[in-house]
Amino acid sequence: xxxxxxxxxxxxxxxxxxxxxxxxxxxxxxxxxxYRQDPGQGLRLIYYSQIVNDFQKGDIAEGYSVxxxxxxxxxxxxTSAQKNPTAFYxxxxxxxxxxxxxxxxxxxxx
Amino acid sequence: xxEVEQDPGPFNVPEGATVAFNCTYSNSASQSFFWYRQDCRKxxxxxxxxxxxxxxxxxxxxxxxxxxQYISLLIRDSKLSDSATYLCVVTRxxxxxxVFGQGTRLTINP
Numbered sequence: 001x002x003x004x005x006x007x008x009x010x011x012x013x014x015x016x017x018x019x020x021x022x023x024x025x026x027x028x029x030x031x032x033x034x035y036r037q038d039p040g041q042g043l044r045l046i047y048y049s050q051i052v053n054d055f056q057k058g059d060i061a062e063g064y065s066v067x068x069x070x071x072x073x074x075x076x077x078x079t080s081a082q083k084n085p086t087a088f089y090x091x092x093x094x095x096x097x098x099x100x101x102x103x104x105x106x107x108x109x110x
Numbered sequence: 111x112x113e114v115e116q117d118p119g120p121f122n123v124p125e126g127a128t129v130a131f132n133c134t135y136s137n138s139a140s141q142s143f144f145w146y147r148q149d150c151r152k153x154x155x156x157x158x159x160x161x162x163x164x165x166x167x168x169x170x171x172x173x174x175x176x177x178x179q180y181i182s183l184l185i186r187d188s189k190l191s192d193s194a195t196y197l198c199v200v201t202r203x204x205x206x207x208x209v210f211g212q213g214t215r216l217t218i219n220p
Binding site for chain 1: 114142144151152153154155156159197201206207208209210211212213
């Protein structure tokens with residue numbers, strides 16, 4: 001079964017701690033993306049990567065970091081510099097313009 | 111001004127009704143347009159692409175007016191299962207980057 005997996009589904013962390021969210025895809029897509037969604041709002045782009053070992057900042061990259069060492073994997077680290085990290089985080093990959101999303105990770109910072 | 115703006119909603123309509131959503135975008139260079147559907151606490155999924163000539167998929171009709179920078183989605187004979195948030199999405203010129211509207215929440219009542 002091809003698809004995108006994100007883990008964990010729910011994550012709780014203390015303020016000031018870095019946390020890494022996992023995203024894996026087996027769709028053989030070159031491009032991958034990270035979005036953040038807050039209640040009642042649309043998705044906002046954090047980072048994206050169009051090929052391995054390359055990535056670009058999106059609209060709200062401050063306080064986040066990514067890596068793209070393998071085509072299948074695009075982990076996102078939420079650092080302590082991110083002021084309001086509690087949100088729903090969605091990873092996506094794309095073939096041309098259609099994006100396929102993973103099930104998301106709900107991060108709550110206590 | 112937001113790059114993509116949608117009807118604020120929420121929309122509450124009886125089963126069987128016809129409902130229309132509107133969306134405007136500010137970047138005249140936007141090239142591709144989509145409607146995504148997002149169920150509560152789930153990831154967005156592509157509902158349909160929007161073509162300049164207008165397109166239909168069963169009970170759903172999407173239209174694009176490039177001159178007015180306006181996109182619409184019409185749902186006929188609405189079903190309870192149509193209850194969801196509908197996201198208007200456009201691409202930025204020259205990139206595989208999607209820009210999402212804030213979404214319009216639809217509830218179909220029995």
